[in-house]
Amino acid sequence: MKRFLAFVSKEFKHILRDYRTLLILFGMPIAQILLFGFAITNEIKDAKIAILDFSKDNTTQEISNKILSSGYFLLYKNLSSTRDIEPAFKEGIIKEVIIFEPEFGKNLEKSKLANIQIIADASDPNLANMLIGYTSSIILDYQKDLLKGKTLPPIINTDIKMLFNPNLKSVFMFVPGLMAVILLLVSAMMTSISIAKEKELGTMEILLVSPLNPLQIIVGKVVPYFFISLINYIIIIILAKYVFLVPITGSIFLLILESVLFLLTSLSLGILISTISNNQQTALMISISALMLPAIILSGYIFPVENMPLPLQVISNIIPAKWFIIIVRGIMLKGVSFSYIVTETAVLAGMTLFFVLLSIKKFKIRLE
């Protein structure tokens, strides 16, 4: 035991001495959560548009002003002919063109029908959808003002209730995923690289001939990263709760237990990766391509899994982060009790066991 403790303290010293890595380790989660909280939103701001006004009357002026004063749009330039549209889009700055037909105001008054055309740059489909939605709702709003004082047909009102996230904040959605990615990064990636490093530098040999048994070596390697991950994790929770006001509606005790389970999954994955890679670069490349990218893309962190094609939905089941994200969202946002997440927990536990057994089988006491 004393030997083991000495080994763990050696590992801690290794890590704590390297202040650059340490800075990044703790700076990364903070930077990412601030980024998601402040910089990535679901709302459009200052999208640059062009207006092609064939009519140039009071009505079109009023509508243009209403659109431009909404805060969503910035007028980049006024066009004078349909021939200007294509080059304007190709320049890559404007995202939308609004076209008013000739005699717009007159048509609206006389024949009660006037035409507006909106052209969006759909090379970004999501943005195009949002821009068209915003523009048309502003125009519909203007139209509603025109209808004031007129008798209206009977109407169904729709009352919307947004459950779990009334202000539709994107940070609510990202925090659970961010936890998974940071835990994976620190535990799986750091562990695998630090063991691969001993192999690459040849110091693994020295450890293996020491009186420590292989199990102690591996556990000793893992312990410091376990604690660093835990501290990181707590920082994320505190920031999420107190800076971005993400609620923790469920039991915090359950949340921490589940997170420790996921930590063990990540650590066992890290060990597994290190047993199959002989140098740091290989360990890094495997960690990134087999762990990090899938955890970001296929886990539901940014893109909802249920929108993906079926084969990918099936594949997403083997990604531990997916299960962890379901668990965390359930506990934090929806306040579910353990009975709702039994399946997810069992899957994570099963995966951990599998990775541990596989690592033991793959672990070589002797170097080749």
Added chain:
Amino acid sequence: MRIIYIILKKEFLQIFRNKSMIPLIFFMPVLQLLVLSNAATYEIKNIKFNIVDYDQSHFSRELISKFTASNYFVLNDVSFSVENSEESFKKNQAKLIIHIPKDFEKNFRSQGLSGVQLVINAEDGSAAGIINNYALNITRDLNIDMAVESSVMPEPVPMINIDYSNWYNSELDYITYMVPGILVVLVTMIGTFLSGMNVVKEKEIGTIEQLNVSPIKKYQFITGKLMPFWFIGIGELAFGLLIGIIVFKIPMLGSPLIIFMLASVYMFVVLGMGLLISTLTNTQQQAMFIAWFFLVLFILMGGIFTPVESMPAWAQAIAYFNPVAQFNRAMRMIMLKGSGFKDVLPTLYFFIVYASVMMSLAVWRYRKTES
């Protein structure tokens, strides 16, 4: 020249000898491209919804049939309690509850005003926004139908007809949108990581000393170190473009030549960044972490997954100085919109300046002597 050639030969030998790296450098990006471009979609289909209908009238059934008939919604469950129905949110079975109160039809007929409640699972804020839009469109349609049916339009009211078109991707296909962005991510990651870890590896193993005492000049060393990764990066881009065009049928409206011209300068930005990182660090672990940190920032703020327009003004200003954002924008412009050389010229200038700054910093930081 001969010296550079020899270093190049050594580097290529080292890369291709490492058996476990070859599949990672060459196959993983392809696999990622195939998987990621399919996975990265905000398109929402088959939204499962529950019905709580306390009214059970002709009118409420009409509303429900409007939902089931649309392409976006799939009926999950019918029940008589909103609380029970909300349970299915917790079990991740449904995203929307349509709650129709008692006297829904009666109120509409007698008072001309009636209400329906939509409860949306808003865990995912942006998805909730989209579901809300779809649902509102359906109730708006119903309102128009009813107005026509009851024909109580007393006088013609002024109407503005909005006609919209989506240019350059009229089907709003996400794969078309994602592939150029993912190619940018792949090229950037491969370039930064490979170059970032390479020099630092020589430092860590101690072989840098042997190189330092050799007659190799600084510039020869750096050229020899970077060229292999430049070729790998450009080769990967070419391969990725081919896959995009052949497998995903991505349009290539502009000239591939312009893409490669931009990419060849962009690679120097990326490699310069990697090299700078490796001169600032002592171990591969540090290098990797710093590289990862900046890449994540650059990529997330690069407009690849979320539009730059959805960031606040200060973040949009920063995005201008983000090479990933610039390359991503240029790739989409050239491939999807057919922008020409003139349109991407500012980006090219930007890359040239950026690359020179990065390279000079890296060369300046690289010292043969121990500090």
